[in-house]
Amino acid sequence: MTIVRIPLLALALLFSVQGFAATAQQDKMKTCNADATAKALKGDERKAFMSTCLKAGSDTKAMTPQQEKMKTCNAAATTKELKGDERKAFMSNCLKK
Template sequence: MTHLRLPLLMVGLLMCSYSFADTPQQEKMKTCNADASAKALKGDERNAFMSNCLKAKPLTPQQEKMKTCNADAATKALKGDERNAFMSNCLKKK
């Protein structure tokens, strides 16, 4: 019986440590909370900020690329076929 206690204790400790890892939602909550504190938001203003922050989803790499290419096309004032060609070329680049 004594030999069985140590392995069971180790398994229990491993299971406990695993459950304390932060989930992505907890990480997002920490980040939003830190941002709200840095901006010194309080009351309804803080609640609105936290709500919007927690709803926001991070952009995928493709969305980031699309955003950058779109901004570049707007800066160059491209329109029509010229814009389409630019966007196609820009999005194909790595």
């Protein structure tokens, strides 16, 4: 009997986790849809808004410190309009700090 209960327990746990993920996605869809309706968006504008809105929540993964550093250094290099070897040297220096 114990052998049968363990797989059933694992199966129940799997379904409960999937149910939570589906609920979170459904909640996000409801929120984005309500926002689009409140803004009276129609057609292509609504599609674009919904796409952006739904993607905004999918960035739940936080960037690693290295990724944040890379983003900061890249933005600084772009602001300074560095190109080629100058940009490579700047990026290398910036990332070492």
